[in-house]
Amino acid sequence: MRVPQAASGQADMTAFEDKKVFVKTYGCQMNVYDSNRMMDSLATRGYSPTEDMNEADLVILNTCHIREKAAEKVYSELGRIRQIKEKREKDGKGEMKIGIAGCVAQAEGQEIIRRAPVVDLVVGPQAYHMLPDLLERTNGGARVVETDFPIEDKFKALPAAKKEVTRKRGVSAFLTVQEGCDKFCTFCVVPYTRGAEVSRPVAQIVSEAKGLADAGVREVTLLGQNVNAYHGEGSDGRDWGLGELLFELTKIEGLDRLRYTTSHPRDMDDTLMAAHRDLDCLMPYLHLPVQSGSDRILKAMNRQHSYEDYVRLIDRIRSARPDIALSGDFIVGFPGESDEDFEQTMQIVREVTYASAYSFKYSPRPGTPAADDENQIEDAIKSERLYRLQDLLNAQQKAFNASKLGEEMTVLLERKGREPGQLVGKSPWLQAVQVDAPDNLIGEIVTVRIDxxxxxxxxxTMIDPAR
Incomplete structure (x- = not known):
């Protein structure tokens, strides 16, 4: 839907020359990917990125609706931006336009326009390929809201990033392969802000991945709200699963590491298991949220799996890839959660053991079924449970990291460290690894002994491969 706007004639292309855009990204890796693609799209109209908001002609907040009070944090940030905008214009540095993108934009488009007169443009995550044209419509003072779910394939409409731009972003990259979710967990806003599950065709993903590898990217993380539900059209005309896609991507020269996130326990099929077993380039790290250990709470969350379902699945995954490290998501204090329910969550953590995890207190999301549940838990109880859970998870993470002491592992060197002569890389298990190495090894995969x-x-310490 769109706010009524002034009629426009032919676009003034000169208005897009030599402009600067500042993008602030909130939330998940998919938003990082989306922000990059928005900047790629704006580059066709003469916009270049800046890290200094004060010099920006356009400021975009790419928002996330998962965290508590996400919308209020956006309004607070807009108050600060308004002051920068007013000072910039007072100093004669030109107009600053302000856009809100992402899931808060999708959920509260018209409300943002009503509450924040400083905002020129609101665009949902399914329409950001239209950003340059929507921005043109704001000329003359019109304010635009676009939160429909367009029929056209936004990925097909987006321009590819220039090779030098991709190279500047680093040797690891995100690549969205699937969006939306059909699971409708009762605590989650994703089906309402991102829509139904949609998967990109295999050929389109392979083409983008080849472009990344050609620009020097060595590691790609495939993204989706429910990435292992991927079902994109393959070269044979039928729908391929994520496992088949991973096998296809291993054929790309120069692409040495693959990862994917975020997954649902219901969608780990046999081909994906085989990929973990057979593909050395598929890193031994899996983020597989369980949310709770209580079957009663899992049913109330509409997770559609049980404690035993999840544990049996973990056993299968570890049989396929014994060195795999697991990460998870946990919510404490879901409506109606008893002390016994919480203890079952603690028990599943003890039984599975995690290398890392994300844990949160439940907070209601307007429009979701759980938000209307009368059995809300007191915040003090949620805080106490979260403290206990995080204490256990932190202990497990420390133990996992300690298990790597003395081990030799391959590390992808990604950037300079804080100290001179130091580089920071990434282990197969997604740990940050710091090592003394020359800058010309950025982008290389080297063997490191953990000291x-x-x-x-x-x-x-980097190990000499010739020794």
């Missing part, structure tokens, strides 16, 4: 385990990083 020290820190609170958030591993520290190692």
């Amino acid at each position: 020290t385990v820190g609170s958030n990083s591993l520290f190692g």
